[in-house]
Amino acid sequence: MSDQKSSNKFSGAEIIVKALINEGVNTIFGYPGGAILPFYDALFTQDKIHHVLTRHEQGAAHAAEGYARSTGKVGVITVTSGPGATNTITGLTDAYLDSIPLVCISGQVATGVIGTDGFQEADITGLTRSCTKHNYLVKDVNDLGYIIHEAFFIARSGRPGPVLIDIPKDVQNNHGTYNGLVEIKRKSYQAKKNQLKIDHEKISQIVDLLEKAKKPIFYTGGGIINSGVKASEFLLKLIHQTGYPITNTLMGLGGFPATDSHFIGMLGMHGTYEANMAMHDCDLMINIGARFDDRVTGKVSAFSPHSKKIHIDIDDCSINKIIKVDLAIIGDASEILEEIVREWNKRNLKNRQNEISNWWNQIKKWQKIDSLSYEKSESIIKPGYALQKLNELTKKFSPFVSTDVGQHQMWAAQYIQFDEAKKWLTSGGLGTMGYGVPAAIGAQIANPKSLVMCVSGDASFLMNMQELGTIKQYKLPVKIIILNNRYMGMVRQWQELIYEKRESQSYMESLPDFVKLAESFGIKGIRCENPQELEEKFNEMINHKGPVLFDCVIEKSENVFPMIPAGSAHNEILLGSQAKLYVQKDINAV
Amino acid sequence: MTDQIKKHVIAILVDNEFGALARIVELFSARGYNIESLNVAPISKDKKLSRITITTYGTSKTVDLICKLLNRIIPVHRAVELTREYGYIERELALVKIIGDEQKREEALKIADKYRTNIVDITGNSVVFEIIGTSEGIDEILEQFSPLGLEGVSRTGIAAGFKGEKKLDDID
Numbered sequence: 153m154s155d156q157k158s159s160n161k162f163s164g165a166e167i168i169v170k171a172l173i174n175e176g177v178n179t180i181f182g183y184p185g186g187a188i189l190p191f192y193d194a195l196f197t198q199d200k201i202h203h204v205l206t207r208h209e210q211g212a213a214h215a216a217e218g219y220a221r222s223t224g225k226v227g228v229i230t231v232t233s234g235p236g237a238t239n240t241i242t243g244l245t246d247a248y249l250d251s252i253p254l255v256c257i258s259g260q261v262a263t264g265v266i267g268t269d270g271f272q273e274a275d276i277t278g279l280t281r282s283c284t285k286h287n288y289l290v291k292d293v294n295d296l297g298y299i300i301h302e303a304f305f306i307a308r309s310g311r312p313g314p315v316l317i318d319i320p321k322d323v324q325n326n327h328g329t330y331n332g333l334v335e336i337k338r339k340s341y342q343a344k345k346n347q348l349k350i351d352h353e354k355i356s357q358i359v360d361l362l363e364k365a366k367k368p369i370f371y372t373g374g375g376i377i378n379s380g381v382k383a384s385e386f387l388l389k390l391i392h393q394t395g396y397p398i399t400n401t402l403m404g405l406g407g408f409p410a411t412d413s414h415f416i417g418m419l420g421m422h423g424t425y426e427a428n429m430a431m432h433d434c435d436l437m438i439n440i441g442a443r444f445d446d447r448v449t450g451k452v453s454a455f456s457p458h459s460k461k462i463h464i465d466i467d468d469c470s471i472n473k474i475i476k477v478d479l480a481i482i483g484d485a486s487e488i489l490e491e492i493v494r495e496w497n498k499r500n501l502k503n504r505q506n507e508i509s510n511w512w513n514q515i516k517k518w519q520k521i522d523s524l525s526y527e528k529s530e531s532i533i534k535p536g537y538a539l540q541k542l543n544e545l546t547k548k549f550s551p552f553v554s555t556d557v558g559q560h561q562m563w564a565a566q567y568i569q570f571d572e573a574k575k576w577l578t579s580g581g582l583g584t585m586g587y588g589v590p591a592a593i594g595a596q597i598a599n600p601k602s603l604v605m606c607v608s609g610d611a612s613f614l615m616n617m618q619e620l621g622t623i624k625q626y627k628l629p630v631k632i633i634i635l636n637n638r639y640m641g642m643v644r645q646w647q648e649l650i651y652e653k654r655e656s657q658s659y660m661e662s663l664p665d666f667v668k669l670a671e672s673f674g675i676k677g678i679r680c681e682n683p684q685e686l687e688e689k690f691n692e693m694i695n696h697k698g699p700v701l702f703d704c705v706i707e708k709s710e711n712v713f714p715m716i717p718a719g720s721a722h723n724e725i726l727l728g729s730q731a732k733l734y735v736q737k738d739i740n741a742v
Numbered sequence: 743m744t745d746q747i748k749k750h751v752i753a754i755l756v757d758n759e760f761g762a763l764a765r766i767v768e769l770f771s772a773r774g775y776n777i778e779s780l781n782v783a784p785i786s787k788d789k790k791l792s793r794i795t796i797t798t799y800g801t802s803k804t805v806d807l808i809c810k811l812l813n814r815i816i817p818v819h820r821a822v823e824l825t826r827e828y829g830y831i832e833r834e835l836a837l838v839k840i841i842g843d844e845q846k847r848e849e850a851l852k853i854a855d856k857y858r859t860n861i862v863d864i865t866g867n868s869v870v871f872e873i874i875g876t877s878e879g880i881d882e883i884l885e886q887f888s889p890l891g892l893e894g895v896s897r898t899g900i901a902a903g904f905k906g907e908k909k910l911d912d913i914d
Contacts, residue, residue: 281765282772286816289761306816340757340819469810 164293164324165194168257171300173200174333177228179219179597181212185232186272188259190324204597204626207618209236211590213243217252218594221577222552224380226307229256234272238279242584244314245283249581250403251378253312255303262322263291276318285313293328305336311467312378348483350491357479358462359495365436367511368396371419374403375441375465377573379485384573386489393496395505397515399427401442403580406570416515420448421716422562425523425725426515431456432722440464441485444474454721464488523714523727524566533683533706535635539567542633545690551603552577552595556588556612559641562712564607586615589632593619596628610636611660620673623699631693633702634666645711649734670701679703718742750805751825751832751902753910754794757817758784765815766794769808775800779899797900822913829905835898836873836880842891850890857883
């Protein structure tokens with residue numbers, strides 16, 4: 153025993169704690185259980201890492217996502233084996249699709265028991281192989297420290313993503329060597345990073361195209377946000393230097409200031425009329441850090457038929473996957489943008505806003521259609537009104553806003569304006585109902601002084617409402633606004649438009665009294681049913697020091713518009729007044 | 743042209759560690775692609791690096807994407823589709839067992855001689871042959887063996903490379 157305790161020999165559990173501290177981790181989200189108890193014991197005797205106890209492991213995963221997205225740091229989850237680990241799978245898949253850096257540490261039954269159907273045993277490396285960037289089963293405590301550092305390196309570098317480390321209980325208990333932070337020399341992975349050297353010939357070609365464009369549009373995504381503040385700065389510079397219009401994807405909101413005059417709104421299925429029409433009619437499209445997702449492209453064969461397309465992305469798998477492009481460059485958005493700005497300056501090019509005035513005039517005509525307008529009401533709260541009000545009242549606080557998934561998510565994306573990156577937290581790729589509340593928890597933990605709001609729906613909120621307990625325990629002043637229409641609104645919308653109003657299972661019966669529910673957790677509940685009272689009640693919510701659950705009772709049958717019917721082209725976009733013209737061209741499109 | 747389903751052989755250089763093969767195989771199964779043949783063996787002296795050769799049928803477009811996704815797997819060093827390259831060569835080895843009366847065994851030995859296969863074992867009524875050739879070549883011999891008491895076949899799957907001085911590293 154004395155030999156085991158000598159100098160740099162530690163228990164596996166101690167190595168996990170030390171390695172996390174060396175990675176600069178000060179906050180983790182998790183839930184203890186049998187197979188991870190040695191780690192939780194080591195956690196008990198230290199004070200550098202703050203553990204946030206969620207009420208469900210899925211909550212821990214989304215909270216870590218919210219933490220990661222709002223800070224740019226790696227989010228960390230610690231859970232036990234079996235159900236603890238399998239409960240994180242939705243969160244890991246969510247992070248995989250939205251390129252969020254996570255490290256999930258799961259306990260596992262002891263190595264000798266693996267494969268015998270032990271209590272709470274699940275083959276979590278097998279189960280998560282297709283939803284993680286990489287995963288590990290640690291079999292030797294002497295490998296543990298290195299593996300943790302490699303996992304962080306992989307999670308945050310290149311196209312970020314989730315990494316899982318499965319650590320059997322005996323590996324946590326055994327003693328082994330830990331060498332501290334070491335340089336990660338993984339040849340197979342480094343080789344791919346070397347491919348990211350910028351090709352200056354291509355930068356020059358991009359500027360050739362930029363300086364000749366007559367109808368250009370920048371289309372930028374989550375890659376701008378993942379690349380960091382510098383990417384947003386260079387993007388702003390480039391847009392102001394060129395004088396060109398820009399649209400953002402759902403994941404890219406905030407990467408470019410929404411209140412800037414060059415911004416023409418979000419694009420895609422529920423994007424603005426002007427953004428989608430501009431995508432369709434442009435002669436040059438510059439995609440930076442987006443992946444031609446089907447929500448964005450609509451019908452692929454009719455996608456932007458007359459444009460030259462440039463694609464800048466860190467992941468070469470995204471190039472030519474859906475849309476064939478004319479010029480692709482693989483690399484980090486901020487580095488490439490910096491090079492483009494430099495080349496633009498080197499050539500002494502002037503702002504081209506006036507030279508493309510025909511294009512801007514066309515865009516302004518489209519903007520005049522005011523595609524986000526809705527029928528006003530004196531008696532009932534319209535979701536658009538609620539979110540415009542919320543935006544107006546909270547703008548000065550530059551809040552973090554998370555959402556769940558469905559109609560409320562699209563309305564939030566349409567009506568709340570983000571001028572900064574990392575403020576907008578939403579489940580874009582996977583579309584995970586139940587993401588919003590825990591993601592707001594993660595963002596509030598990371599940004600204790602900031603206003604953090606979660607815009608949710610009645611159906612989505614119920615999926616992870618147990619996290620009200622976490623909010624209460626850590627005194628997190630999160631404001632949750634439920635846009636309550638007593639429906640799974642987006643499902644109902646599709647049933648109305650496509651399935652002749654057969655509302656199959658989309659009606660939420662037996663909803664709880666959300667105010668009483670909040671109060672049962674010791675949280676302030678506010679209900680508002682009247683548009684005249686909304687401003688006052690929103691102010692009451694904002695001014696309340698602690699958490700608030702706000703039940704905002706809205707119009708039941710409001711639909712999200714504009715809308716590009718699934719399987720249709722950008723220029724077939726429908727406004728709210730044209731709902732009757734809805735034609736589903738491809739019944740298999742989702 | 744890119745929509746045509748045809749045979750593709752992919753070579754993958756990968757760190758020799760558990761989980762790596764599973765990740766590679768799952769890329770195919772997740773897209774509903776069947777792996778026709780697969781072989782793995784360490785190729786470096788320290789046994790840390792393995793070469794995997796996978797034969798699959800699919801459209802060029804999907805196989806191109808699979809190759810990119812294979813390259814994205816952390817322990818994968820290189821993944822290259824070989825079949826479309828100039829100078830592509832392949833070989834496969836099959837161990838074939840014939841059990842039959844003297845007449846059938848003699849017939850089998852004649853065929854074996856014609857195709858220059860090696861005899862690995864003769865015991866009692868059985869003969870075990872070793873056949874080396876292209877997959878199609880082996881198919882042809884097996885066809886001829888089948889009425890002669892063909893009782894067992896074990897094939898290695900395709901091993902592949904290039905003619906001349908061309909190496910895996912020479913491909914972008």
